[in-house]
Amino acid sequence: MTDANSDPAKPVGGVPIWLEDFAYDAACGIPFVAMITIAAFMILGLVLRSARTGQSVYAVGGNPVAAKAVGISVGRVTILAYSASGFFAALAGIYLTCRTGTGDPRVGNAMTLASIVPVVMGGTMLGGGVGTVFGTAIGLALVSVLGNVLNYMNVTTFVQWVVQVIVILAAVSIYVARSRKL
Known part of the structure; x- marks a missing residue:
């Protein structure tokens, strides 16, 4: 025992x-x-x-x-x-x-993805050299609102992670498309 x-x-x-x-x-x-x-x-x-x-x-x-x-x-x-x-x-x-x-x-393990999403949404390139603190703050506000809405709708944590991944992919896709135009 x-x-x-x-x-x-x-x-x-x-x-x-x-x-x-x-x-x-x-x-x-x-x-x-x-x-x-x-x-x-x-x-x-x-x-x-x-x-x-x-x-x-x-x-x-x-x-x-x-x-x-x-x-x-x-x-x-x-x-x-x-x-x-x-x-x-x-x-x-x-x-x-x-x-x-x-x-x-171990408490913060689940927050790894959640800490990257606002940065990418704010326009920071994870490879370095591009991004602003203001952009990250805007990304943080958007992710917070999205998280609150999903919690209010009783969406499971797993689905919230999937939504965060989709948001990252969309933000990276937009960044790549914008970079190619330049």
């Missing part, structure tokens, strides 16, 4: 109640998480559009050989981009931990 607490599929541990409260708290009717997300989008958008480092990220993403030829430190920019990505992934992980109240590492 095994103890219920020794089940490897059952998450163990928890988070302090104040962390769970933070995930749901709001100021003036606006959730803290929405404020943090908007601030992060605005800061990142300004950096990518206005700062030399942001422009270097686009150059390295578009063509690292050409970027190196014009004097951009490809290694430095790559490390910076991966560091920023890790920072924002950590923020998302902390938020998810606050929302679920547990530190189970």
Whole structure:
């Protein structure tokens, strides 16, 4: 006979109640998480559009050989981009931990596809060099509305994933067709 607490599929541990409260708290009717997300989008958008480092990220993403030829430190920019990505992934992980109240590492597995869809819908090329933070924000808004509508209609999670894949394929097809015209 095994103890219920020794089940490897059952998450163990928890988070302090104040962390769970933070995930749901709001100021003036606006959730803290929405404020943090908007601030992060605005800061990142300004950096990518206005700062030399942001422009270097686009150059390295578009063509690292050409970027190196014009004097951009490809290694430095790559490390910076991966560091920023890790920072924002950590923020998302902390938020998810606050929302679920547990530190189970498998909780986010189902969100892998859902995290790519808004980026692709927003016009970002996964190969690099093309895309904007504003486009990703618009893609996020569209995917959120689509998800809410599908949930409201009681559509199963599997069908929602299929819809997300169809949306990705449509967005990529539109991007490819637009690229060929250019």
